[in-house]
Amino acid sequence: MTTITNPCAQAAHRARIIAEIARDRFADGPIRAAILTIAAHLDAAADHFAALPPGTQGLPTEATEELFRAEQAAVDCPATRFPAEFGEYVLAPLVDRPLPMPAPLRPLDPAHALQETDLRNRLEQLHADTAAQSERPAQWLGSVLRTWQKHMRLADSVRAHNGRPCNQR
Known part of the structure; x- marks a missing residue:
């Protein structure tokens, strides 16, 4: 290429x-x-x-x-x-x-916190991969946007979970 x-x-x-x-x-x-x-x-x-x-x-x-x-x-x-x-x-x-990096979600559920950490780390790895950015931009951008998509779905779950009355502090 x-x-x-x-x-x-x-x-x-x-x-x-x-x-x-x-x-x-x-x-x-x-x-x-x-x-x-x-x-x-x-x-x-x-x-x-x-x-x-x-x-x-x-x-x-x-x-x-x-x-x-x-x-x-x-x-x-x-x-x-x-x-x-x-x-x-x-x-x-x-x-x-x-x-860009997503804003912290501050999940109350430990499983959500682990997922967020994994997604943020993946995005940081992708951002640091300058070789993929220049040599394989289609694959790189696809991975970046899929990671963002997963993070945005997680954000919806975290909002729902954190918003439950039993989770209000």
């Missing part, structure tokens, strides 16, 4: 990968519509990134606006199970900031 070295081309490639991941998710009704909206905005962002000449400095406004719209669609429909900050994975080749 050829490694893409142009940061704008890398961002375009990552946006297209995440759009494909979105389209591959099973859902129906309003969740499916939100997923397709996310994918459409990611495709538009990819087109804007791809249109930039090599060596372009800074973040292109049109592309970042499309990423914002994609992230907003995820925020507006949490059932898509896309993290609110997934655009950071697209922008990573262009900016020097840490990749």
Whole structure:
């Protein structure tokens, strides 16, 4: 596999990968519509990134606006199970900031706490795997987004468990 070295081309490639991941998710009704909206905005962002000449400095406004719209669609429909900050994975080749991590869940159930620790450790391992990020971005992004998806499901379980009257402190 050829490694893409142009940061704008890398961002375009990552946006297209995440759009494909979105389209591959099973859902129906309003969740499916939100997923397709996310994918459409990611495709538009990819087109804007791809249109930039090599060596372009800074973040292109049109592309970042499309990423914002994609992230907003995820925020507006949490059932898509896309993290609110997934655009950071697209922008990573262009900016020097840490990749997003989920907020602590603070579960009361020890089994949930163990699951959270495992998922956070997995995400940290994936973030640290710079070779996979550049050499196998589709596999890497798929693993990252599956881990986020599992964490978001766990967050729902933790909220339900922590919210039970017997668990109120």
